[in-house]
Amino acid sequence: MDIVVLVKQVPDTESLIQIAGDGVSIKTDDLKWVINPYDEFAVEEALRIREAQGGTVTILSMGPAKTVEAIRTALAMGADKGIHINDPIAEGSDSLGISKLLAAVLKKIPFDLIIAGMRAVDGDNYQVASAVAEFLGIPQITQVTKQEITGKKIRLNQVVEGGVAVIEADLPVLFTAQRGLNEPRYASLPGIMKAKKKPLEIKTVGDLGVDAGQVGVKNRKVKIAALKLPPTRKSVMMIKGEDPAALAANLVHKLHEEAKVI
């Protein structure tokens, strides 16, 4: 089973997020970068399938030079090799541009299964994985919490509003990982040492034969007009009261009079 996992490097949501002077991007000086948490579920699931059935796990990612850290993390978890699309021409692409580039790589390598995180916690677009599946003309199943492969068939649990849909498809497919799929393993220390020696290919837009006029910041179909920070967190308020009844009464009073939510 040859599995490809799509991975994105994103800012750590706990790090200091500030809007840059241009108003449409964030300051990157003091950010910490991590592998997108949903992609960790994807990597973990790929490793488990490989452990059960044999095969290879390839990590595919697009981004500037530092993206290699996210790929190395996935390799340290146990993936076999990495492919990194790193080209200044591609920087600032929108979801469509990124999907084109990822699909271009996938058209040239064999795969039975593609797994991605269901969303990237930075842009929150939920688009890239789906668009990749479209470009490749393969089935896509989003928000998966369980999978089972028998022969050439895959059965998946997909989260739907208020319940679960069980879906069957023929491989190859692309599915996206939802929280609950698994508990990702840690990158171990020996794993990190081994990852340094694992193969990592770098690709440019030219290598992939994609028209440079379709990617990059200039060719975005979607443009960000403005970014706004969420409202700042208010301080915690402790409700006071002699006994549970008084506490409850005070809480209701505050919710009604101050928060005006009831």
Next chain:
Amino acid sequence: MANVTREELPFDVLFVGGGPAGLAGAIHLKTLAQKKGMEIEVGLIEKGDSLGSHSLSGAILDPIALKELIPDYLEKGCPIESDQCRDSFYFLTKNRSFAVPFTPKYMHNENCAVISLSRLTRWLGQIAEGLGINIFPGFAGTRVLFGEGGKSILGVGTGDKGVDKAGKQKSNFEPGVDLTARVTVFGEGSKGSLIREIGEKMRIFSIGMPQIFETAVKEVIELPETNPFLTSEITVLHTFGYPLGMETKGGGFLYKMKDNRISLGLVVGLDYEDPLLEPRQMFLKFKRHPLIGNIISGGKILQTGAKTLSVGGYYTMPMLAVDGALFVGDSASMLNSQRLKGIHTAMKSGMLAAEAVIQAFEKNDFTRKTLGAYEIGVEQSWINKEHYQARNFTQALSQKGILKFMHVGAQYFSNGKGMKDPISIKEDSATLKKLSKNQIEAAKIEEKPEYDGTLFVDKLTGVFLSGTQHVEDQPCHLLVHNTVICETQCYEEFRNPCTRFCPAQVYEIVEEGPDQRRLVLNPSNCLHCKTCEIKDPYKNITWTCPEGGGGPKYSIV
């Protein structure tokens, strides 16, 4: 979990802790080895999720060691906030401030630079990685690997990951590994948890001269562009007096940074006597003092945190070399409290350690006999010059009343010897005075600080602004040995000072009924400052490393 098999991963040299001491040591070692054509495999572990995550400082950097380590540090992009250090020094009373016209020579900072230690550390990490040093952020050293009979050190074991609250393995359990090395260099910073273990086994610390500490709360505040302070002459401001008064060591600092930011903090000597004193509350009072309040008005806290400093200096330095290991930086009392600086001495101590390690490889001897060259190195370097004349300084400041100034004055004119040399000191855990009835009554009328959520925030919002996160389902990393003491004796005598000296609300006492109370711990809030282990009056708390990668996520403090 006795039957876990642990992989062994050998290195030539292992550094524990990715602060300025460890990083400068590793960089110097690799550079020297390359010059001499020696192949030395170097590893470095850091408990923070990335380098710089657990670095918090002032900070004014004396670049003396950095210049020796990386002469072209400016060309290499060393992150400097400001190279203009124009000092001002104020004495504060509750509502007024008095500029001190004469600042002692050790407080002069002309040739220094304002930096963020978190940024500096990240940058040093990139240089180290470029040299081929194996850096492992997110891995805490939790066990010292001793040689036979506990007489030598063979390396360090990293902590297990994926263990639940009850100590059981979770599905993602990942056992720690044994990192072995010819030489292990410990640079854990203030109050290291592994060096404590070594101290107990190998008696490297002096008993007569205990390690002593200060604790600090600090914030980076962004000022509105129109704030007049941004264009004022002042870049470096230190204060003493209010709110600590004259009987408690410590003082405030305010440094101008880039991008309309300032670094603001208050340092409090942990030999304070009043169990009701709350360092973080003191910091808030300092912020509301007119001198500071005016400067920061309209500002917004970007990041906040807390950390301790080991300030004992010269007489509290441990034995610096044992068979198989060296001790550097704050862990080894290298900080010069008179100059309020420890980054330069931390770096230099790491570099001197590296030089001794090279000698050890040349002689193929890793015992104290050869590694002891590091001790001599420290003695003959400028570290010692700085330290020797400051050898009684902190100790003098711990004295009460007028005596303090007599000591400090006498030392100023006698190269540090002063009226008594050495001045003896008590451990910080032994200085709290039991509460009287009156104090207990007074304590009931709590002052209610006001918070606005932007420039004045409560403890929990502070924890949020430090980026602190731990895996929730893991064993508690704060070992409280006897909670009955907390619920009875400590309550009676001190009203549980842990609930006040902890800046992150890790410790809470919940009243459960008349004369019934219970200690509740919130270990996930922990900022890794280690004040609790230092100050607890019954030495009832031991701080251990939580699962690697947990803790604050500092980036600009």
